[in-house]
Amino acid sequence: MLELTETPCQSDSIAIFHALEEVTARVAGRTQFRPLAVLLRDDSGTVAGGLWGSTYYSWLSITMIFVPESLRRCGIGSAMVSLAEEAARERGCIGAQVDAYDFQAAGFYERLGFKVFGVQDNHPPGHRRLYFAKPLCA
DSSP: OOOOOSSOOHHHHHHHHHHHHHHHHHHHOOOOOEEEEEEEEOTTSOEEEEEEEEEETTEEEEEEEEOOGGGTTSSHHHHHHHHHHHHHHHTTOOEEEEEEETTSSHHHHHHTTOEEEEEEETSSTTSEEEEEEEEOOO
């Protein structure tokens, strides 16, 4: 039976992840998935931005990063990535990857040493999604 839902439960995600990992582990080993976040808090302690990602298969995967407009070009984004990379190295990671749209922070990632390894055209329509990676030297 197939069920399409717009409201999946966390337990549904976990069930799919564990089933996939059982098959994948035979070839690549256990994922050793670990969340990682660098939070940017305002004076009241509210999260105003940050970096969200995870490490698995010896790679840092950055899912999203946000710096408020008023704080951009002050080194905060670079510091977030640097902290995440250092944590990833401590976890034994050998590389980092992230994707961004062409209208977002492509130049930012390139300045940090990331290189484009893939492009998805027309996503969203009229734009490109860029895939970046960089080695993490110990």
